[in-house]
Amino acid sequence: MSLIDIKGVDFAYNGRPVLAGVDLAVEQGEFLALVGPNGGGKTTLLKLILGLLAPQGGTVRVFGQPPARVRRRMGYLPQHAPVDPGFPVSALEVVLMGSLGSGSGLGLWRRGQRAAAQKALERMEAGDLAGRSFGLLSGGQRQRVLIARALVAGPELLLLDEPTAAVDPRGGVDLMNILAGLQPKVTVVLVTHDLGFVSPAVSRVACINQSLSIHPTQVINGSLISELYGAPVRLVRHDHDLEGKGGCRD
């Protein structure tokens, strides 16, 4: 049994089809990237896996069950996490909020919760940020803290929506490497339109633009991308050589 099992899923917003006949199986321990143009259905697919949306055709099963029932076993990083720079809260406390559930009881944070939050930060290589004000962190640091918030409850499946969107290239590469280190214990599905960050760490790429096609990461090339984006696009190859050699070529 696959960890995520999606069969023949259709979804439309007000009659406008977003996903059509999507099949996808994700195995335990994978690092899958969902890429595609804006409006192509990436976030919709993620929300179907979370059970925040229900498919209009086909089935979605996570851990062999309807997704809403197993949501507590998933960690989630939304695309637009609310970032109020003035909110008076420490990075550690942001992570702690990920350990709250329906039966959390009364009072303040427990010692065990604090230890788990610190550990989650350390897994994201952000242990030193614990006492810092969340609003004063950089974009990349904030994403690490928010992913730690998704990790703190010990999810088996981590769903990340555009984790590198607000992060500079260096931070993006670092973030992908940290995420790659979470396997095989945690299965990671991430949505991105940022192909440059995908290849090195990811085990498979699912290209999605209404329908879905799977590629091993090596074969992403110009014709594939123009097929995906529906128009010829210029491919800029990133060699991830940020030290100054190489750079970009057409």
Next chain:
Amino acid sequence: MTEFLSAVAGHAFLQQALLAGALASLACGVVGTYVVVKRISYIAGAIAHSVLGGMGLARYLAVAHGWGWLHPLYGAVAAALVAAGIIGLVSLHARQREDTIIGAVWAVGMATGVVFIALTPGYDVQLMSYLFGNILMVTPGNLWLMAGLDLVVLAAALLLYRQLLAVCFDQEFARLRGLPADLYYLLLLGLTALTVVLLSTVVGIILVIALLTLPAATAANFCRRLGPIMALATALCLGITWGGLALSYGPDLPAGAVIVLLAGAVYLASLGLGRLVRRG
């Protein structure tokens, strides 16, 4: 100032006024902080103004129908909770019309109050004290009611600190975690409603919004965590209500207005001072 201090020693009504200020400050510091960080001061304003409807109705029933036990404060509590419920449910279920509904609750509540006060037989001097507060008219009975409200508000706001923090910071995520986030949001509005009633006894319903938000906003210029902001806001609110009362006593100025002016001045000063503190 010595004149005020000797007056306090001699007059029970001044002691009660100081006690009322202290009771209001406790809820003000804690709930005001939630209101500021959740950015719902406009909602608090609507709840505050709608309180006039409940006060007017209670006063009308007490005078015209002989329900003498029905103190306007009971009407205020009921109206504040109803207004909080309406605004909360609307903002949860029909987001795009939230501001319209807030404005409507604001004005309809006041209009209801004005009509009932007009219907109440006899010349009613109470209206001005509802609107602008009259802390010097607080009775021992009021103080007990205020203490009860304080107990409810503080117990809920502190025991559910983690849940309220999560709902203030990221309501959507809290919901995903399986937390009954909508319920906690409604609870937060309910606590805001009760705090508004507490503060309205000090400064009146029109000026409540300043006393609810300014001490917390001032404290937020100096502290970067919720707990310390609550503690400092409570202390500031106490200092401001007592200080305003003392300043107004000599020249016989309206205490509520002087308290709010003092709150505004302290906030302005904190803007400059906070910048210096952070730089240093």
